[in-house]
Amino acid sequence: MTSFQSTIGDEEGIAEELAEGQREISIAEFFEKNKHMLGFDSGARGLVTAVKEAVDNALDATEEAAVLPDIYIEIEEVGDYYRLIIEDNGPGITKEQLPKVFGKLLYGSRFHAREQSRGQQGIGISAAVLYSQLTSGQPAKITSRPKGQSRAQYFELIIDTDTNEPEIKADEETTWDRPHGTRIELEMEANMRARQQLHDYVKHTAVVNPHARLELREPGLDEPMKFERATDELPAETKEIRPHPHGVELGALIKMLEATESYSVSGFLQEEFTRVGKKTADSVIDNFRDVYYGRELAWSPPRAHDDRDVAAAVADAVANKGRDATTAFAEGVAETVANNDRLSRSELAEIVDNVAETVAGDTGKTFGGTVRENAVDAAWRAITGAGDDGAGNGADDEDGEGDDATESPLVPDAYALVDDATSTRKDDAAVRAMAEALARRFENLDGDAFRITRDDLDRLVADAATYVAEQHDATFGETARENVVEAFWSRARTVPDDPPKVKAIAGDRDAAADLLDAMRTTDILAPPTDCLAPITAELVEAGLRKEYDADFYAAATRDAEVHGGDPFIVEAGIAYGGEIPAEGSVELLRFANRVPLVYQRGACATTDVIKNIGWRNYGLDQPGGSGLPNGPAVISIHVASTNVPFTSESKDALANVPAIEDEIELAVREAARELKSYLNKRRSMQQRREKQDVLGRILPEMADKVSEVTGRSRPDIDGALARIMNNVSVEREVNGETVTLVVENHSDVNERLEITDIVSTEPTDLSDGTVVDMDGEWFVQWKPEVPSGDERELTYAVDGDADFEVSVGGVETEKLTVNA
Numbered sequence: 001m002t003s004f005q006s007t008i009g010d011e012e013g014i015a016e017e018l019a020e021g022q023r024e025i026s027i028a029e030f031f032e033k034n035k036h037m038l039g040f041d042s043g044a045r046g047l048v049t050a051v052k053e054a055v056d057n058a059l060d061a062t063e064e065a066a067v068l069p070d071i072y073i074e075i076e077e078v079g080d081y082y083r084l085i086i087e088d089n090g091p092g093i094t095k096e097q098l099p100k101v102f103g104k105l106l107y108g109s110r111f112h113a114r115e116q117s118r119g120q121q122g123i124g125i126s127a128a129v130l131y132s133q134l135t136s137g138q139p140a141k142i143t144s145r146p147k148g149q150s151r152a153q154y155f156e157l158i159i160d161t162d163t164n165e166p167e168i169k170a171d172e173e174t175t176w177d178r179p180h181g182t183r184i185e186l187e188m189e190a191n192m193r194a195r196q197q198l199h200d201y202v203k204h205t206a207v208v209n210p211h212a213r214l215e216l217r218e219p220g221l222d223e224p225m226k227f228e229r230a231t232d233e234l235p236a237e238t239k240e241i242r243p244h245p246h247g248v249e250l251g252a253l254i255k256m257l258e259a260t261e262s263y264s265v266s267g268f269l270q271e272e273f274t275r276v277g278k279k280t281a282d283s284v285i286d287n288f289r290d291v292y293y294g295r296e297l298a299w300s301p302p303r304a305h306d307d308r309d310v311a312a313a314v315a316d317a318v319a320n321k322g323r324d325a326t327t328a329f330a331e332g333v334a335e336t337v338a339n340n341d342r343l344s345r346s347e348l349a350e351i352v353d354n355v356a357e358t359v360a361g362d363t364g365k366t367f368g369g370t371v372r373e374n375a376v377d378a379a380w381r382a383i384t385g386a387g388d389d390g391a392g393n394g395a396d397d398e399d400g401e402g403d404d405a406t407e408s409p410l411v412p413d414a415y416a417l418v419d420d421a422t423s424t425r426k427d428d429a430a431v432r433a434m435a436e437a438l439a440r441r442f443e444n445l446d447g448d449a450f451r452i453t454r455d456d457l458d459r460l461v462a463d464a465a466t467y468v469a470e471q472h473d474a475t476f477g478e479t480a481r482e483n484v485v486e487a488f489w490s491r492a493r494t495v496p497d498d499p500p501k502v503k504a505i506a507g508d509r510d511a512a513a514d515l516l517d518a519m520r521t522t523d524i525l526a527p528p529t530d531c532l533a534p535i536t537a538e539l540v541e542a543g544l545r546k547e548y549d550a551d552f553y554a555a556a557t558r559d560a561e562v563h564g565g566d567p568f569i570v571e572a573g574i575a576y577g578g579e580i581p582a583e584g585s586v587e588l589l590r591f592a593n594r595v596p597l598v599y600q601r602g603a604c605a606t607t608d609v610i611k612n613i614g615w616r617n618y619g620l621d622q623p624g625g626s627g628l629p630n631g632p633a634v635i636s637i638h639v640a641s642t643n644v645p646f647t648s649e650s651k652d653a654l655a656n657v658p659a660i661e662d663e664i665e666l667a668v669r670e671a672a673r674e675l676k677s678y679l680n681k682r683r684s685m686q687q688r689r690e691k692q693d694v695l696g697r698i699l700p701e702m703a704d705k706v707s708e709v710t711g712r713s714r715p716d717i718d719g720a721l722a723r724i725m726n727n728v729s730v731e732r733e734v735n736g737e738t739v740t741l742v743v744e745n746h747s748d749v750n751e752r753l754e755i756t757d758i759v760s761t762e763p764t765d766l767s768d769g770t771v772v773d774m775d776g777e778w779f780v781q782w783k784p785e786v787p788s789g790d791e792r793e794l795t796y797a798v799d800g801d802a803d804f805e806v807s808v809g810g811v812e813t814e815k816l817t818v819n820a
């Protein structure tokens with residue numbers, strides 16, 4: 001078989017030939033070829049994207065400068081091209097920065113900032129400039145007047161795609177009637193086929209930015225589309241935050257380690273990350289010690305009946321200190337050791353140090369470093385047999401059976417742990433074999449301190465299990481092995497060694513990976529949320545009210561959550577009924593950091609979540625029980641984050657991040673629950689209305705029939721409807737000059753009503769209530785509370801013939817029968 005792989009080696013100089021064609025690609029060239037990645041895949045879409053990039057920037061800039069945004073958008077047809085003009089009243093851009101902002105891709109102020117903003121990448125507006133110059137050959141024309149300057153700066157520029165640098169065609173001072181702000185003029189090959197998306201973008205921008213005033217003029221509109229502010233309140237100011245330890249990647253961590261001025265890991269963690277104080281830094285460092293150095297296994301010291309004698313061993317190891325001091329020291333160590341359930345070698349060394357100090361204080365004899373080390377060695381040998389050639393010699397034990405004359409002191413300990421960690425059904429011989437196999441392997445670890453990482457412990461236990469399976473026909477399955485590992489690991493001790501210094505970790509990728517591992521496994525408070533500015537439930541609802549004429553509105557804002565170290569907040573709103581079209585599926589409004597997402601609805605996590613909610617439970621029609629629900633509703637979802645996970649650079653759709661999807665679902669369900677109770681109530685009122693209509697029709701017919709059949713006079717049916725329907729009834733009785741409104745409450749709850757009677761002549765002698773003269777009409781008003789099953793009489797007097805008109809509030813019309 002001849003393949004490229006098999007022949008390539010035969011030809012000489014291919015690499016050289018290829019090398020001739022290899023050269024650096026400028027970012028601008030790359031984006032020139034990959035326009036679709038940035039949302040400039042067609043003329044129709046390109047126009048919408050350019051508007052979006054400029055308006056998003058205008059909103060970011062005005063908010064940063066704490067100015068209420070006033071944004072003007074104009075699209076004009078100029079021969080075969082379209083001219084796009086965007087003006088804002090932001091802080092403007094300095095003369096030095098302006099060419100770079102518009103004439104250099106990947107240049108911006110937000111990429112490195114952990115703060116909620118619409119712009120994230122520093123590509124948006126320069127990509128629009130690039131698209132404009134590629135399709136029309138015209139430079140971008142920018143006017144900017146920084147706040148406080150009397151004159152504006154005017155630039156014409158294009159991007160040099162070879163160097164990704166601005167090429168300035170004109171640079172002059174000019175006057176501009178806006179006191180501050182930026183004006184962008186771009187010409188491009190485009191069309192208005194995406195008019196709907198453009199309108200949606202502008203309208204939806206107004207919905208989630210109720211503090212902004214927007215105006216759009218375009219050739220298809222007779223009148224400009226104007227969106228007024230619904231509030232004069234700017235969104236809450238956001239603060240930049242440092243990265244969260246749970247959100248950095250290895251490469252970023254190494255860069256931070258290289259750049260920091262901190263010397264110690266503790267200082268580095270506290271200085272460079274959010275939510276890390278001394279205590280959290282200590283926990284991270286402890287976790288780092290565990291992965292980097294491993295833990296020290298801890299063993300039970302000998303008990304009273306044991307032959308092993310710590311005091312004797314220590315006494316033997318001490319020379320020239322005199323009997324009293326030696327005995328005090330040896331017994332002090334032995335006693336403290338015996339008070340511990342388990343000890344690691346480092347803990348033993350600490351005990352020896354402490355006892356040495358105490359005895360020195362009491363006897364005046366000093367115990368130097370070498371004596372202490374000897375004492376530790378001797379006591380450790382007595383506890384574990386480590387360093388003792390007589391006990392356990394796994395390395396030389398060919399068959400590994402461990403049938404030596406002297407059993408290692410580790411075996412009983414290991415036996416107890418294995419027995420405890422495995423099910424009661426394990427036979428005793430298997431447990432014993434496992435304990436012996438483990439003890440032999442522990443003895444073969446480097447050094448006498450039994451240091452081991454969790455990964456090595458996993459391997460060691462697996463190896464022992466394989467041996468036991470082969471030699472003793474006893475299986476230790478995965479769970480049993482995990483339990484055994486956990487039994488030893490949880491009793492092992494974190495080592496006291498200091499971590500390496502920051503510079504050493506920066507130069508050692510494995511150590512840096514261990515540090516990252518430790519940061520991720522440490523419980524750390526979620527990042528602060530003052531870097532986020534949610535719209536708030538109240539304004540989500542206000543935004544919907546402003547743009548949608550509906551019967552019902554609800555909104556919910558969730559508490560902040562964290563994804564990959566970045567905090568985020570999800571908000572949802574629902575508008576229902578009214579003028580919202582009832583046909584087809586509901587309208588879904590998607591927003592990220594207050595920017596409407598108009599493309600790629602099907603690829604967006606928000607859409608997936610909505611489709612997977614059972615909307616029938618909330619009173620909306622959903623054919624097949626899944627997918628977008630049908631009906632006269634608008635559902636809006638806003639995700640605010642310091643780092644919104646988009647599916648691509650064009651920032652059209654949210655990626656499927658489970659933590660964010662969960663919050664979207666909870667926010668939507670919260671608003672949907674309110675919709676459900678509204679719809680339930682509406683339905684029951686509808687049924688009530690239908691029932692009353694029927695009763696209203698048949699009650700008089702029945703009365704007539706009864707009178708006809710019985711031959712008696714027609715029964716009085718006044719008040720019957722109200723009684724049958726458990727309504728509140730209001731009846732008027734006029735007796736001479738006295739007018740009485742009789743209020744009867746047939747419902748099973750107490751009612752607080754507001755009754756207004758408009759009378760054409762001046763009323764006197766009011767039973768209670770108030771009267772107001774309004775241009776020859778008198779408004780008599782009562783606010784009676786009528787308990788269930790009770791009645792109230794409201795009276796007044798009028799002189800002569802009067803006209804009346806009563807209105808009753810405080811109870812739904814469906815629960816009211818008025819006969820007045």
Ligand SMILES: Nc1ncnc2c1ncn2[C@@H]1O[C@H](COP(=O)(O)OP(=O)(O)OP(=O)(O)O)[C@@H](O)[C@H]1O
Nearest residue numbers: 057061101108109119120121122123124125126182
């Ligand atoms: N109208 C404006 N007023 C003031 N500053 C602006 C304006 N437009 C852009 N800028 C500045 O120019 C920078 C670059 O803007 P650009 O649109 O290229 O990227 P971005 O908004 O930071 O990110 P993205 O690529 O995600 O949109 C912004 O970060 C901001 O500092």
